[in-house]
Amino acid sequence: MRVTLDRLTKRFGTFTALHALSLTIEPGEFLVLLGPSGCGKTTALRMVAGLETVSEGAIQIGERDVTEVLPKYRDIAMVFQSYALYPHKTVAENIGYPLKLRRVPDPDRDQAVRQVAEQVRLDQLLDRYPRQLSGGQRQRVALARAIVRRPTVFLMDEPLSNLDAKLRVHMRAELKHMQHELGITTVYVTHDQVEAMTLAHRVAVLNNGRLQQLGTPREIYGDPANLFVAGFVGSPPMSFVDGALQSGRFVAPGADLAVGGSFDVRDAVLGIRAEDCQVVPRGAGKVRATVYSHELIGDHTLVMCQIGADSDASHTIAVKMDKAFEAEFGAEIDIDMAPAGLFIFDKKDGSRVRLPSA
Amino acid sequence: MTTIDRRPTPVTSIAHHTMPQPGPIARLFEPRRIGKMSPMTAFVVYGGLLFWTVIVVFPLYWLLVTSVKLPIDVNEGPRYLPFIDFQPSAHAWRYVFIDIGGDTFRPYVNSLIIATVSTVLAMLVGSMAAYALVRIEYRPSLGSIVMFLACLAAAIVAVVAAGVPWWIAAVGLVAVFLLLLRAIGRRFQRRLGNADIQFWIISQRILPPVVVALPIYVMFQNLGLLNTRTAFIITYATINLPIVVWLMHDFFASIPIDLEESAQLDGASRYRIFFDIVLPLAKPGIAATGLLVLVLAWNEYLLALFLSGADVQTMPLLVAAQNATRGPQWWYMSVLIVIMIVPVVTIALFLQRLIARGLLVGSVKG
Ligand SMILES: Nc1ncnc2c1ncn2[C@@H]1O[C@H](COP(=O)(O)OP(=O)(O)O)[C@@H](O)[C@H]1O
Ligand SMILES: [Mg+2]
Numbered sequence: 001m002r003v004t005l006d007r008l009t010k011r012f013g014t015f016t017a018l019h020a021l022s023l024t025i026e027p028g029e030f031l032v033l034l035g036p037s038g039c040g041k042t043t044a045l046r047m048v049a050g051l052e053t054v055s056e057g058a059i060q061i062g063e064r065d066v067t068e069v070l071p072k073y074r075d076i077a078m079v080f081q082s083y084a085l086y087p088h089k090t091v092a093e094n095i096g097y098p099l100k101l102r103r104v105p106d107p108d109r110d111q112a113v114r115q116v117a118e119q120v121r122l123d124q125l126l127d128r129y130p131r132q133l134s135g136g137q138r139q140r141v142a143l144a145r146a147i148v149r150r151p152t153v154f155l156m157d158e159p160l161s162n163l164d165a166k167l168r169v170h171m172r173a174e175l176k177h178m179q180h181e182l183g184i185t186t187v188y189v190t191h192d193q194v195e196a197m198t199l200a201h202r203v204a205v206l207n208n209g210r211l212q213q214l215g216t217p218r219e220i221y222g223d224p225a226n227l228f229v230a231g232f233v234g235s236p237p238m239s240f241v242d243g244a245l246q247s248g249r250f251v252a253p254g255a256d257l258a259v260g261g262s263f264d265v266r267d268a269v270l271g272i273r274a275e276d277c278q279v280v281p282r283g284a285g286k287v288r289a290t291v292y293s294h295e296l297i298g299d300h301t302l303v304m305c306q307i308g309a310d311s312d313a314s315h316t317i318a319v320k321m322d323k324a325f326e327a328e329f330g331a332e333i334d335i336d337m338a339p340a341g342l343f344i345f346d347k348k349d350g351s352r353v354r355l356p357s358a
Numbered sequence: 359m360t361t362i363d364r365r366p367t368p369v370t371s372i373a374h375h376t377m378p379q380p381g382p383i384a385r386l387f388e389p390r391r392i393g394k395m396s397p398m399t400a401f402v403v404y405g406g407l408l409f410w411t412v413i414v415v416f417p418l419y420w421l422l423v424t425s426v427k428l429p430i431d432v433n434e435g436p437r438y439l440p441f442i443d444f445q446p447s448a449h450a451w452r453y454v455f456i457d458i459g460g461d462t463f464r465p466y467v468n469s470l471i472i473a474t475v476s477t478v479l480a481m482l483v484g485s486m487a488a489y490a491l492v493r494i495e496y497r498p499s500l501g502s503i504v505m506f507l508a509c510l511a512a513a514i515v516a517v518v519a520a521g522v523p524w525w526i527a528a529v530g531l532v533a534v535f536l537l538l539l540r541a542i543g544r545r546f547q548r549r550l551g552n553a554d555i556q557f558w559i560i561s562q563r564i565l566p567p568v569v570v571a572l573p574i575y576v577m578f579q580n581l582g583l584l585n586t587r588t589a590f591i592i593t594y595a596t597i598n599l600p601i602v603v604w605l606m607h608d609f610f611a612s613i614p615i616d617l618e619e620s621a622q623l624d625g626a627s628r629y630r631i632f633f634d635i636v637l638p639l640a641k642p643g644i645a646a647t648g649l650l651v652l653v654l655a656w657n658e659y660l661l662a663l664f665l666s667g668a669d670v671q672t673m674p675l676l677v678a679a680q681n682a683t684r685g686p687q688w689w690y691m692s693v694l695i696v697i698m699i700v701p702v703v704t705i706a707l708f709l710q711r712l713i714a715r716g717l718l719v720g721s722v723k724g
Pocket of ligand 2: 038041042
């Protein structure tokens with residue numbers, strides 16, 4: 001079902017945790033709320049769940065205004081960051097609890113629990129208690145408890161953050177597959193941009209309680225709305241160089257690039273992603289740099305280059321090179337930047353300066 | 359490209375090094391192996407434990423021994439070992455159970471009923487109050503409370519000085535207070551919080567019980583409840599309530615709120631959450647608190663002295679009564695104390711397993 005947030009605002013005393021967040025989550029969509037810790041993601045999610053009162057604005061599920069409806073009447077399931085399993089109930093009792101509260105007869109309940117447990121591969125563990133499970137298994141119990149009653153909306157608050165890296169990758173795939181299969185509208189909160197990019201149909205990037213950008217992972221990555229989004233999304237993060245925009249040229253110590261247009265911005269920031277750069281021999285590129293360090297990642301090498309090293313405003317630029325790349329630390333090189341990969345931001349407010357070519 | 363020289367630097371001749379060994383003194387104060395105690399530590403720890411065990415166990419032993427002594431064995435100085443120091447006799451047990459059997463039995467049943475019912479009552483009311491204080495935010499305004507106290511004072515003056523029937527005064531009190539609250543209640547700015555309420559409840563125990571003994575006596579006299587189990591139950595439940603609230607507050611606060619919020623989303627009502635989730639998780643706390651309160655009620659002596667009469671006595675009173683005109687009857691007293699201890703020790707042993715077990719393991723985090 002469609003979920004609509006209309007200028008949703010939350011204040012804790014004088015502190016505003018969420019500023020007029022407006023979002024429409026389409027039926028069956030997987031929407032990820034992405035942002036750094038403390039930006040208000042959990043608060044937004046808890047307001048949708050009804051665990052937090054709304055200071056201003058409204059929430060709709062389908063055609064129904066649920067702004068002040070009790071949580072139990074919203075038909076929402078939530079997976080907590082802590083999993084929130086009932087420690088005194090077995091796995092089967094945990095999963096079956098929502099059905100028990102809805103007075104589903106025992107045989108039907110057993111069958112539903114069994115079916116869901118099979119789906120998340122817990123059918124061997126139904127008689128265990130949460131304390132006897134590993135982190136990944138607990139996670140799956142929480143998931144099973146959420147899907148057993150086919151809610152209209154599915155909320156997840158950093159469900160993977162307590163798992164180790166390998167399990168996280170595995171559960172990510174499972175989550176995506178399951179959401180696709182069930183087709184339940186899902187709001188997923190995370191501070192991990194990789195999770196956001198891999199899971200989401202659309203990503204809403206939040207910072208300081210304000211929506212920064214709403215778009216598909218591709219849009220968020222390839223067309224960031226501002227400096228914050230550009231720096232937050234991507235691994236390694238986008239490299240930034242402070243400088244000035246003078247009638248279509250970006251000028252900084254060690255760099256002088258034609259970026260198109262004829263704007264003047266006194267305090268500008270140039271952004272470029274690692275894969276849009278190339279290390280080339282000195283004299284063959286536009287930007288002078290030295291090799292600061294390089295790391296073999298596996299299928300590629302990440303070269304950290306320093307520009308303007310001899311001035312008082314040096315910057316590091318990450319460059320993605322072939323895995324065979326080798327260079328001495330301190331080698332003098334040039335960086336070649338693909339014109340399409342250049343982003344210019346106004347340093348004052350972080351807003352994007354749209355270049356005519358883009 | 360140059361290659362980095364990765365060969366280790368050669369070790370130049372450093373004087374050959376021996377591993378340090380402990381000296382004879384150090385051997386006493388250092389553990390022989392990791393994970394073990396040093397000899398001195400072991401001596402101090404086990405010595406201390408042994409000493410404390412004697413302190414705890416000896417009075418119990420003395421009690422048992424005294425209960426099988428004849429008066430002459432008690433009066434003729436310390437005798438420690440049955441069959442060696444003295445010949446044990448069951449005379450005190452016979453006297454307590456057979457000769458005055460009924461007079462032992464009645465206070466015993468009274469004590470059982472009064473202690474259990476008052477404990478259940480205090481636990482029920484106290485737990486709910488503690489839970490509410492943990493999970494619900496109260497903001498009573500200071501002005502309204504002062505106003506209520508003023509109305510109450512006026513009502514008391516009306517009853518005592520002007521002879522107004524008490525029920526008229528009570529109705530008037532409520533009516534006037536509600537009217538005033540509606541009229542000027544909104545003006546009061548200063549508000550109290552949960553911590554203030556909690557402190558107020560605990561403060562009830564700061565008062566020495568002897569101060570309230572007489573007022574309680576007069577109150578039950580006016581109500582015609584003196585010398586009844588009801589009076590005991592009400593009194594004990596009331597004086598134990600603050601302890602229950604205080605202890606249970608911490609137990610409830612330790613339950614992650616996530617669990618309750620999750621249950622809320624699963625579709626449970628507040629009461630359902632309390633009984634399905636919170637109470638089972640607070641079991642260790644309930645066991646510990648219940649045991650403490652039970653023991654307090656079981657052993658209470660001072661207020662019992664005021665509340666009791668010919669019909670209703672409790673065990674502590676019966677024990678004290680053995681210090682009669684003929685001098686302390688240590689042998690009877692010992693028998694009574696032994697049978698008084700038995701149920702409490704039994705319950706404690708049963709509950710101990712429950713208290714020791716952490717029930718929250720595995721609820722949250724990986
Ligand atoms: N109950 C509360 N009282 C006061 N401030 C709160 C409360 N809950 C959250 N906040 C504040 O609101 C901001 C957003 O919190 P939250 O939504 O938990 O962030 P996150 O994006 O990390 O999930 C934080 O600065 C936090 O300190
Ligand atoms: Mg959070």
